[in-house]
Amino acid sequence: MSTSPVEEVQGYHYSRLVFYPLLLVASSLWMLYRWQQQSRYFRMGNKLPGPACVPIFGNALLLLGKSPDQLVKLGLEYADIYGTVIRGWIGSKLVIFLTDADDVEPILNSQVHIDKATEYRFFKPWLGEGLLISSGEKWRSHRKMIAPTFHINILKSFMTTFNQNSVNVVDKMKHEMGRTFDVHDHMSGVTVDILLETAMGITRKTQDESGFDYAMAVMKMCDIIHQRHYKFWLRFDSVFKFTSFFKKQIELLGIIHGLTNKVIKNKKETYFMNKAKGIIPPTLEELTKSEDNDGILANDGKTLADSVFKGYRDDLDFNDENDVGEKKRLAFLDLMIESAQNGTHNISDHEIKEEVDTIMFEGHDTTAAGSSFVLCLLGVHQDIQRRVYDELYDIFGDSDRPATFEDTLKMKYLERVIFESLRMYPPVPVIARKLKKDVKIATKGYVLPAGATVVIATFKIHRNGKYYKNPDVFDPDNFLPENTQDRHYYSYIPFSAGPRSCVGRKYALLKLKVLLSTILRNYKLISEVPESEFRLQADIILKRTDGFRVKIEPRRRVPSTAS
Numbered sequence: 001m002s003t004s005p006v007e008e009v010q011g012y013h014y015s016r017l018v019f020y021p022l023l024l025v026a027s028s029l030w031m032l033y034r035w036q037q038q039s040r041y042f043r044m045g046n047k048l049p050g051p052a053c054v055p056i057f058g059n060a061l062l063l064l065g066k067s068p069d070q071l072v073k074l075g076l077e078y079a080d081i082y083g084t085v086i087r088g089w090i091g092s093k094l095v096i097f098l099t100d101a102d103d104v105e106p107i108l109n110s111q112v113h114i115d116k117a118t119e120y121r122f123f124k125p126w127l128g129e130g131l132l133i134s135s136g137e138k139w140r141s142h143r144k145m146i147a148p149t150f151h152i153n154i155l156k157s158f159m160t161t162f163n164q165n166s167v168n169v170v171d172k173m174k175h176e177m178g179r180t181f182d183v184h185d186h187m188s189g190v191t192v193d194i195l196l197e198t199a200m201g202i203t204r205k206t207q208d209e210s211g212f213d214y215a216m217a218v219m220k221m222c223d224i225i226h227q228r229h230y231k232f233w234l235r236f237d238s239v240f241k242f243t244s245f246f247k248k249q250i251e252l253l254g255i256i257h258g259l260t261n262k263v264i265k266n267k268k269e270t271y272f273m274n275k276a277k278g279i280i281p282p283t284l285e286e287l288t289k290s291e292d293n294d295g296i297l298a299n300d301g302k303t304l305a306d307s308v309f310k311g312y313r314d315d316l317d318f319n320d321e322n323d324v325g326e327k328k329r330l331a332f333l334d335l336m337i338e339s340a341q342n343g344t345h346n347i348s349d350h351e352i353k354e355e356v357d358t359i360m361f362e363g364h365d366t367t368a369a370g371s372s373f374v375l376c377l378l379g380v381h382q383d384i385q386r387r388v389y390d391e392l393y394d395i396f397g398d399s400d401r402p403a404t405f406e407d408t409l410k411m412k413y414l415e416r417v418i419f420e421s422l423r424m425y426p427p428v429p430v431i432a433r434k435l436k437k438d439v440k441i442a443t444k445g446y447v448l449p450a451g452a453t454v455v456i457a458t459f460k461i462h463r464n465g466k467y468y469k470n471p472d473v474f475d476p477d478n479f480l481p482e483n484t485q486d487r488h489y490y491s492y493i494p495f496s497a498g499p500r501s502c503v504g505r506k507y508a509l510l511k512l513k514v515l516l517s518t519i520l521r522n523y524k525l526i527s528e529v530p531e532s533e534f535r536l537q538a539d540i541i542l543k544r545t546d547g548f549r550v551k552i553e554p555r556r557r558v559p560s561t562a563s
């Protein structure tokens with residue numbers, strides 16, 4: 001069928017209409033690309049080793065269609081090919097991966113490079129400008145206010161809660177006897193409950209089942225945020241808003257903020273009720289007096305943590321310097337509300353909510369993953385589990401008594417097991433910063449340009465053969481004092497390091513010791529999956545795609561030599 005002359009003219013007209021704008025877009029992109037290639041930022045970035053790029057997209061297409069566990073494999077493969085410094089371009093964005101302690105030290109230790117990478121903005125609808133994301137004066141003043149709420153003396157007052165919740169989870173796990181189950185479900189539930197009671201001061205009586213829904217919603221939110229990192233089209237809010245992820249995000253934030261709003265409302269009502277009755281929130285002295293560990297001073301015993309983290313130069317060991325004094329040293333949410341009411345700190349209701357959301361997230365998902373990895377590893381390494389139990393037997397015998405703070409100081413081998421697990425499976429596998437100035441690093445004297453995003457790959461640093469003899473072998477003796485004393489401080493950074501290190505470090509370690517020791521005094525853990533078959537998932541918080549599957553058996557409370 002032939003076209004009429006009128007149709008031919010129209011067709012010609014339409015193709016011109018499409019052709020010229022396309023030509024304009026293509027030539028503008030090309031000119032932009034050429035201009036970028038010649039800029040200082042690009043020239044400096046291109047001096048770093050990394051995979052070949054294609055125009056406009058850079059290396060972004062390499063990430064297309066990859067599942068989270070394939071991304072882990074890809075990252076590890078590139079580390080083998082390119083070494084400890086790898087550059088990648090996501091479009092015009094320079095991302096530099098670092099896996100050597102010498103190279104990350106000047107960044108983590110700096111007071112200048114404290115801003116988080118722009119990717120953290122995906123957390124904003126959830127965490128607002130809370131401690132994890134904020135920068136500048138807001139971050140500094142909130143950090144100064146929040147750090148003392150994790151003072152060791154406050155933590156000691158949490159021992160009863162740690163113990164009670166650990167016993168509760170042991171009870172719940174009874175129903176799993178004889179079958180394979182995902183221990184992470186239990187660890188998520190108990191870590192949320194503990195956080196609600198300790199940091200938020202919400203008593204068990206007023207809690208409901210929303211803790212578990214909250215934990216599940218957090219996991220799904222992390223997944224969406226993570227997908228926004230590597231599916232580059234989801235990075236644009238204008239595109240993201242039209243996807244099913246966005247709808248899901250609204251639904252999940254409804255659950256997450258539903259719980260945190262309820263927590264704050266509840267706590268505020270109690271505050272005003274108490275104030276009307278003339279009841280002032282308990283001071284630290286009152287909090288610690290009711291404890292069975294009364295009288296034990298913070299400096300009574302040195303733990304391994306004291307020496308492992310002493311080179312970090314963060315504010316956690318020095319928070320006596322900016323201490324607010326015993327009377328005002330309240331647990332986290334009490335302090336926030338009290339400060340807002342009496343004006344000691346300038347913090348608005350909205351800011352309180354941001355910090356509550358931040359602490360709830362950072363405080364539970366990390367320890368849930370950390371404890372799940374420890375339990376699975378002990379299920380695999382029965383010899384190590386026996387040693388842990390023998391140590392616990394030495395401390396507790398066959399009794400059911402709760403752990404005291406003093407007991408936790410004696411759990412030296414369990415502490416090494418926790419440290420080794422955090423080394424091989426760090427719950428926060430990467431940290432990202434945006435460089436404010438050029439940074440010269442030790443590796444080949446490379447200079448990383450200002451504006452670049454630096455990804456500090458904790459997972460890979462922890463498995464660097466320069467610092468660990470058999471980096472891929474689970475060996476708690478890596479943390480024997482003689483093995484840690486001369487090791488580079490920044491070769492072990494599960495809690496990050498420097499001014500933006502984790503404020504919950506001491507809280508996490510104490511809680512993990514109480515929780516894990518209680519579980520191990522009651523159950524023997526068995527993993528039918530060997531460690532070589534753990535399938536790791538690149539995510540905000542490190543997980544196993546195959547689930548944290550274990551079996552439990554009732555513990556025979558006798559030392560291993562007697563079995």
Ligand code: HEM
Pocket residue numbers: 131132133143199358359362363364366367370426427428430431432493494495496499500501502503504505507508
């Ligand atoms: C095993 C458990 C934990 C691990 C491995 C861990 C790890 C980390 C890491 C690596 C960072 C730095 C993140 C970054 O720069 O992107 C961080 C920051 C943070 N963590 Fe933790 N964390 C744990 C437990 C906790 C707990 C229990 C809390 C609170 C109760 C907490 C609260 C925070 C906060 C508020 C920040 C932001 C600090 C700042 O930027 O000033 N974390 N954590």
